[in-house]
Amino acid sequence: MTSIVSSSPAASSTADSSTADSARAASPAAAAVPDPSPELLQRAVTVRQSAMDLGQCSDRQRQQAVLAMAEALQASRQAILAANAADLEAAAADQLAPALVARLKLDAAKLEAAIEGVRQVAALPDPLGQRQLHTELDQGLVLERITVPLGVLGVIFEARPDAVMQIASLAIRSGNGAILKGGREASRSCAAILDALQEGLARSAVAPEALALLTSREESLALLKLDGLVDLIIPRGSNALVRFIQDNTRIPVLGHADGVCHLYVDAAADCALSLRVALDAKTHYPAACNAIETLLVHRTIADRFLPLALPAFAAAGVELRGDAASQALGVAVAASEDDWGCEYSDLILAVKVVEDLDGALEHISRYGSRHTEAICTADEQAADRFLAGVDSAGVFLNCSTRFADGFRYGFGAEVGISTQTLPPRGPVGLEGLITYRYRLRGQGQTAADYASGERQFSHRALPL
């Protein structure tokens, strides 16, 4: 499942993106990753140098740079919409899938919302320069840990031209350069947007070269080999694309391949509440990575819940595939082993009746993707066991899995959702684009003095 950046309440949220184009993504796995050309290396070095300068800019300078980007986008609206119209024309000629065309299309309202999103990113609090640790190691030897930018982001995404605006603004706000590669079908739109963004930067303290757009497929593959120049790869595409990238780079990759979310309706659940949550989690945006794919139902509530749920799902156009027990209660189609753990990204839902809470935990541990799982129950003990025992980035009680999203979590904007175990995990906001650095200031201290016992560490915590 793809994730998108969500930076405005008006815009649909991160998880709301489709896998309609996942079919295309099988191809990169066949391709070999070429070495970067001298020209690409030179461009990457330029982005890196500009990013290092950007990292030295003040909060106010970065804020103004992002606002200047918004201004320039505003001034270039006509050119951007015209470029997008040309992309759409080419898409029609190429008979692009309707879902892709919908994501490619940038009308005046969508562009306006995206520009507003850029302004909102400017207003987010500065993630840089925060002191996370402050320790006196010994008299006159003081350690600090300070947040700093990562350096350069490598972003590979499909179709959506609005993602260029969102990611570029998040990158600049957090002091990072970015090398962006959009889908071929959006090439004219992306180029027009990047032109505007760089025009904006030219009227700020930040060098326009902190952003670069790659245009060829070879370049986007070679990006994976720019270790030392690119610090984080953010793939925004199909499962196959994400896996290919993970397997072909030493650079850390932020994101997730699968979003196989579960809802477990416990013995002590309120049936009406559970049904409302289940319908939202499945039907509000079935292609989203935070939509549920499997419904687990405790056996003692199944004969009350399913007779209520089946007609409601049918009315919502959801196709159910069940195990034997749920079939006995009216699910028409049998689920095969492949259904468990399948990310339908569509109005299809697997249904299984489980023995008890442990059965649900076991099923999730076996088939889940550690994205987001929810329990509906009025039993506090069951809720606590579920919230403590499920090993996913998000574990929810009595609410829809669809809340797993940076905007809804209150982060203002996000770069994606990570299903990795290590932080940043779950919906990732600006804080996923920063790191820290240890600074130690001394007066000539040597390690030998402490090893010999001549001097001792005090390790005294100082105020942050």
Added chain:
Amino acid sequence: MTSIVSSSPAASSTADSSTADSARAASPAAAAVPDPSPELLQRAVTVRQSAMDLGQCSDRQRQQAVLAMAEALQASRQAILAANAADLEAAAADQLAPALVARLKLDAAKLEAAIEGVRQVAALPDPLGQRQLHTELDQGLVLERITVPLGVLGVIFEARPDAVMQIASLAIRSGNGAILKGGREASRSCAAILDALQEGLARSAVAPEALALLTSREESLALLKLDGLVDLIIPRGSNALVRFIQDNTRIPVLGHADGVCHLYVDAAADCALSLRVALDAKTHYPAACNAIETLLVHRTIADRFLPLALPAFAAAGVELRGDAASQALGVAVAASEDDWGCEYSDLILAVKVVEDLDGALEHISRYGSRHTEAICTADEQAADRFLAGVDSAGVFLNCSTRFADGFRYGFGAEVGISTQTLPPRGPVGLEGLITYRYRLRGQGQTAADYASGERQFSHRALPL
């Protein structure tokens, strides 16, 4: 460069390990990574299940488990020392390199110090269950971010049997299972230690199966393919081993391949202070990853500093390799292009006279490994530019690079030093072995209600 775990003031610190065995490490790159055998998969599943239970244990239970491990080690001292003697005998027969033998050897005092280190890990504050974020998304819809264990660590290390005790105690303290693979030459010692650790766990709330020791080379390679069962790989070996692992697993890898640290003596440096720092940084433990490999000297101070430094380095047995300018000032051997960026891990130091601070920054950016760099200067502006502009995990002023170490930083213990850009970065303590999880508790809320505008998010910060 290898890193080791340092958990006691008595023990030498993390960065103090040698690359004497790096020659051996070239071999894995030639080997293919085999798929895990059904037996290994079964063992990994058992470790994971035990780790999930361990993750539910209280602070007190985990603390007691680590203390029980220390007790059992104490009780098994004779067996462990006998096993180590047998390993040493085999090492002598195999004509193992003296440096390796030194690391392999576990005498009574070293074992006692290691057991004391295990006790100290028990005393470290609990890293789990901390609430990092607490937000009311809306009335009755409350989000928390809570620290939780990673799950299972995969640790691959060479020679040092004491590393088994240190890493196992850090793992259990932080609620993680661990699959450990020691060097073949330490196999008897590792097995005896693991027996004791598991005996200790058997007398605690933690299942002994939370720890497992792999014995064959095939198993240790297959460990790299246990994604989904192992959450973090910690390699503790040569550069070649670390690179091989990075290139052959999708599991995140914590650590560093290179430690190419620089000391820059600025125009405004105090010569005596700079010399003291330089000597410590090079000679206190030349094989450590935080030892300097290159000395950069501002041209205006070179003719004062080098005449002072050259005899001091000669007296300390340090071989210098210089650029033309430093040769003109007395450095005997010419440096080749290969010397810049070389990790000698030995009493060899490259010396270069730079034009100015920018020249130093440029050299570091080109040849450094982003581990730790230091500046000696009395010029505050130069210090600030260096501390802000150098892109390494550690940037130091007027003190030795050798302070880059978890114990010296006051973390109590560390699992290694990371030169990755993303956190955890630099010396990594217990906090590198944890992650977080988002918990959301609601009352039946659906995303649709917020998307339609029927309800609004409050995103109100609650007390942590």
